[in-house]
Amino acid sequence: MxxxxxxxxxxxxxxxxxxxxxxxxxxxxxxxxxxxxxxxxxxxxxxxxxxxxxxxxxxxxxxxxxxxxxxxxxxxxxxxxxxxxxxxxxxxxxxxxxxxxxxxxxxxxxxxxxxxxxxxxxxxxxxxxxxxxxxxxxxxxxxxxxxxxxxxxxxxxxxxxxxxGYSLSTDAALLSLPSLMASRLLLIATQYGNLSLDDAQQDLKLTHQDMAHMMGASRQAVSKILKQWEAKGLIEISYGQIALRNIDGLKLLVEQY
CATH class of the missing domain: 2.60.120.10 (Jelly Rolls)
Incomplete structure (x- = not known):
């Protein structure tokens, strides 16, 4: 965006x-x-x-x-x-x-x-x-x-x-893969900062492959993290879609670096 x-x-x-x-x-x-x-x-x-x-x-x-x-x-x-x-x-x-x-x-x-x-x-x-x-x-x-x-x-x-652009470049340089993934999901959900987290979109049209390409990581690594998050109730995964279920939990992941 x-x-x-x-x-x-x-x-x-x-x-x-x-x-x-x-x-x-x-x-x-x-x-x-x-x-x-x-x-x-x-x-x-x-x-x-x-x-x-x-x-x-x-x-x-x-x-x-x-x-x-x-x-x-x-x-x-x-x-x-x-x-x-x-x-x-x-x-x-x-x-x-x-x-x-x-x-x-x-x-x-x-x-x-x-x-x-x-x-x-x-x-x-x-x-x-x-x-x-x-x-x-x-x-x-x-x-x-x-x-x-x-x-x-x-x-x-x-x-x-x-x-x-500067903000995203900084995130890419400093954050771990899980933190970067959480940060990017929240950013997309708020339409790149134009919505508050309270008004954020809950259902994002993203595949595992899309996320892997966004992160510059392997699909396997990204899928493993997404499945862990789903098991913890942070997200819900369906075909071609990632639904955010615990925004506060994702925010904590970003803060952990």
Whole structure:
């Protein structure tokens, strides 16, 4: 979910499932129907300015596994997720794919290249059926000239993502595997800090393999820890899902390092 510095790992995306994206009709005016639960810079703007930004956006429809853009590509659009999920991946020379960040409905991405004209640092790929609203760079620049508040909000927004990246990098360097796993589950449950633990999601769509890739550990090591936690009543495991059953207990695991 947030910074491009998050450094999580994920399994490979099959090239045979990748199709080209296609733009369709203009983005709808009523974005509120999409239940945007995570802060993005567009929604943080005053209503008049937010509406002006949305009026310049078009809609992009994707099926599972479509590339939005590729690492090294010179594209400059900004995207807002209306529904679905987008994962940012980086391929290593050894053939592994690292998940730099996973964005959910209500989150935006692509701001960095839109601002500095540099190439994309990741592959951006849809995970499941996904709907995006797209803002072209030329429209962003015109809007920034008219509304200086946009630049200020973008700076604040990107600073938050940098801070989150530093926090996750520190955790990865200092925490033991069980503590790191507990920390990451709690972070995902709170939608990367945008919800309190009291409001945290209880049921997370994660497999053992997803967790192993996130931690950079073997599936066997991660599965062993998850099964121990399930036996203690901390979590409940079902197909493709990990349900949090004792958040206070998971917090204690983080504190133990």
């Amino acid at each position: 947030l910074s491009c510095c998050l450094g999580i790992v994920l399994g490979s995306v099959k090239q045979s499932h990748v199709e080209e994206c296609h733009l369709v009709d203009n983005a709808p005016d009523n974005y509120e129907d999409n239940r945007m639960h995570v802060k993005n810079w567009i929604e943080s703007l005053p209503h008049e300015i937010s509406a002006a930004v949305k009026s310049r956006m078009s809609r992009l429809s994707l099926v599972d596994g479509q590339f939005i853009y590729r690492r090294g590509e010179s594209s400059t659009e900004i995207y807002l997720i209306l529904s679905g999920e987008v994962r940012m991946l980086v391929n290593s020379w050894e053939g592994k794919e690292w998940l730099a960040v996973s964005f959910q409905a209500g989150e935006s991405f692509g701001e960095t290249s839109a601002l500095d004209d540099d190439v994309r640092p990741h592959d951006a790929i849809s995970h499941g059926a996904t709907q995006l609203a797209v803002l072209q760079q030329k429209d962003l620049r015109e809007l920034q000239t008219r509304y200086p508040e946009i630049g200020k909000e973008l700076i604040s927004f990107l600073c938050q993502r940098i801070r989150m």
